[in-house]
Amino acid sequence: MRRFVSGRLRSLVVHSLQNKQQICPQQQQHSSPFLSRFLSSTPILDFASSMADKSSSPVTVGNINPKVVKCEYAVRGEIVILAGKIQDELKANPDSHPFDEILYCNIGNPQSLGQQPITYFREVLALCDHPSILDKSETQGLFSADSIERAWEILDQIPGRATGAYSHSQGIKGLRDTIAAGIEARDGYPADPNDIFLTDGASPAVHMMMTLLIRSEKDGIFCPIPQYPLYSASIALHGGTLVPYYLDEASGWGLEISELKKQLEDAKSKGVCVRALVVINPGNPTGQVLAEDNQRAIVEFCKQEGLVLLADEVYQENIYVPDKEFHSFKKVARSMGYGDKDIPLVSFQSVSKGYYGECGKRGGYMEVTGFSAEVREQIYKMASVNLCSNISGQILASLVMSPPKVGDESYELYLSEKDGILSSLKRRAKTLEEALNSLEGVTCNRAEGAMYLFPCINLPQKAIKAAEAEKTAPDAFYCKRLLNATGIVVVPGSGFGQVPGTWHFRCTILPQEDKIPAVVNHLTEFHKKFMDEFRD
């Protein structure tokens, strides 16, 4: 299959390396007639001054940072804004649309769709928020004994027991000890608490690494296509170049080293210096779980090519098939004999995913290994500018890496909540995948992990033309129609990148299980009508 970079990505990949002249609002206001005449003779400045003309404001879309304008984030883009409007209309008039509610399948946000938090985690958080109830008798009746004990332990790890104080910029040392121990238990290889940087979710950690590595548009970051748009957005904001490598849909979103080599040569020939490789495992939006030998080949490729391996491992607990298992890239690298000095490797983890799904808590960490002390100091400095991540998120990150153990009072409840969520997600993934595969012209790889399905829709030419007439991408056209007909919100494939000429959407597997039959029915019915209308 021949692959090309799609339009949106091309703008990231192929950059003009010239410095464009900038408009200064002040200079505009104070400019001489001669200067104005000179300014208006160039098209770029014409655009800027026409924007400025519309508003007396010194700040216009024409004179802000163009990297911001270029950045896109489809997960909360146009379709979601449309969904918000419809939701308001439904509130004002429940009969305004042919459905009762908006079902947000655009984003991995489990608790927004009714998933309940893990009781133990929330008990510990509440106790740490209000420690003065810890030694009151009523507390024993409200909280489990081990959550009370754990809260005391955590408070003892916090200098002065001050949960309201800024912590060390990498996070509270005692919590990092717990996380490092959790990583060791998971991988069977040592982890150093000084390598852990606690962050407000995984996103700021990704931004930090992009800030560190990207010097200019001549620096490239390898990203899978399709990819989670945090990466394209972050690379655009930091002024780098996204260098795509395509996952092979036909082999279940396989990652081939030959593709990496080809794209690396291509980038080099364009003068782009590729600095890092982003791997998302389990995949987002694609849901595949990498096989261990594939991971070894990726590690070897990064080692040989001098690339930083940025491993997005936030779905490490979300595996739904018996034939696949999660292996951290650090474990794989260590099993190959590569130690801390051999390969720069960053692993991102988040409290937003897994079976806990605590998105609103904004907790997460990155484990940073294989960098020199001098570079580590620079990463620490960046972390220190924002002082520290939120303490509740820090506590939660330590809890998910060290949950209740056999024998603890909370263990049975914890296990039943965890298994209930994971086994239900597994069933939902299967049901939705089968439903999608039963639709005319739709094929969908299984979700081996993560929280998404990314079906390919073979759109009829008639639909593509209708989309063109509406000046919309065909997949966005389909998704908007789906939203307007059913209230189901999904994200067009173009927001993640896809092989040009193919069309996809990303749909989460997160609607609660009792709603899945209705989702399947609405989707099936909509798709049938859509095909009846547009079939060639």
Added chain:
Amino acid sequence: MRRFVSGRLRSLVVHSLQNKQQICPQQQQHSSPFLSRFLSSTPILDFASSMADKSSSPVTVGNINPKVVKCEYAVRGEIVILAGKIQDELKANPDSHPFDEILYCNIGNPQSLGQQPITYFREVLALCDHPSILDKSETQGLFSADSIERAWEILDQIPGRATGAYSHSQGIKGLRDTIAAGIEARDGYPADPNDIFLTDGASPAVHMMMTLLIRSEKDGIFCPIPQYPLYSASIALHGGTLVPYYLDEASGWGLEISELKKQLEDAKSKGVCVRALVVINPGNPTGQVLAEDNQRAIVEFCKQEGLVLLADEVYQENIYVPDKEFHSFKKVARSMGYGDKDIPLVSFQSVSKGYYGECGKRGGYMEVTGFSAEVREQIYKMASVNLCSNISGQILASLVMSPPKVGDESYELYLSEKDGILSSLKRRAKTLEEALNSLEGVTCNRAEGAMYLFPCINLPQKAIKAAEAEKTAPDAFYCKRLLNATGIVVVPGSGFGQVPGTWHFRCTILPQEDKIPAVVNHLTEFHKKFMDEFRD
């Protein structure tokens, strides 16, 4: 007084506008002998390759983003790292230093020094973290009735009562309604919840505005000198130019419009386009509270010059003198007849300061007014890339803008806790100011607000020479000596900027009141010995 830009700031102000050639680690590995010869002929690349030689890692200080290397953040800099080392030594051997403990006066982190959180705020947070206890009978015995009621109200404002879900990227709408109402009550002018962007503390909000406004090193941001180093760090990271305006120490850190005009002309003459003016009120590190007529003049200046007014108002509750009052810049602008369309104005607020001092919660917001809908959309997009700020921080931001009212069960306790903290801070500010002014060669403006004193130390030539011999700035030399002798951690003035040839340090007023006499004694004794050693 003649004023010059000090060395550190000069590097931000005076930029080489050329594009420097970059080293690509890959290209290095794969480079031809010819290319290597060519590369080694330029000094910049020599530096980079010498860094690369030292380590086999593809990432070195020589080939990371130079903006990161340039960025400095003194509040958590060298002296604090030294303090951490001493703390470890004290732990291992309590007799290793002539003091028992490290007293961190380097950072506005009240709860780390023993300040207790406001009970009501923590009650509400705990209940929102673990809502399933809300309707249990034991809860009535542990929590105040109004905190239970408030938690219910907040949960009702959160879609699906899901405190673990990502929220709207600007923050939960109901909480923004509460904050807007709080701003209206404070200012007497309308506030729009759609103008509020909730953030993980004020720092990410400042970064967001810098990202928006800075296109290149030709864009300048006006900052007070001395300034809070978040601004210089953020401007450096985003690749802009810090344009300084000096506060006048002799008139209590006054902000003179003539100085702004002079510096603006100077920046323009260097080809710098000044886009925004940062004002910190109450001042950090300087502690002054601006008079209303001074604020009017600043608003008028921004209006005339087409500058965005970035108002750091995080210390709005920290006022300690009867002759000064806090006025928000929005209130001042509205009182001058400037409406939303007339002037772009951003106000930053944080839960870390005030009487609550909840630094670890990472809550805050910016109120963004006077931008076009198109530019607002770009700000929203940036916020959406990080999904949302943490929900506990969001809840707390709404609580500080809407605390208990007369008649509420918690009101008396709340008021006594608040007054206790603020009146104690006032006494501490006064005591420390007087103690500093009693030292030989030290003058210190009063802390009208905020949490800091910024004394000027007239260092003897002998001390300056001793510092030079140690390759240290004279103020850092003094601060290190102070730390080694007393365990008191303060930040050298050079981290904030100061008139060249003058020397200062920033000291918080946050040690608990019972420790203040000891602080004064240790400081006085140290200073006397220091002067005895170095007096000219």
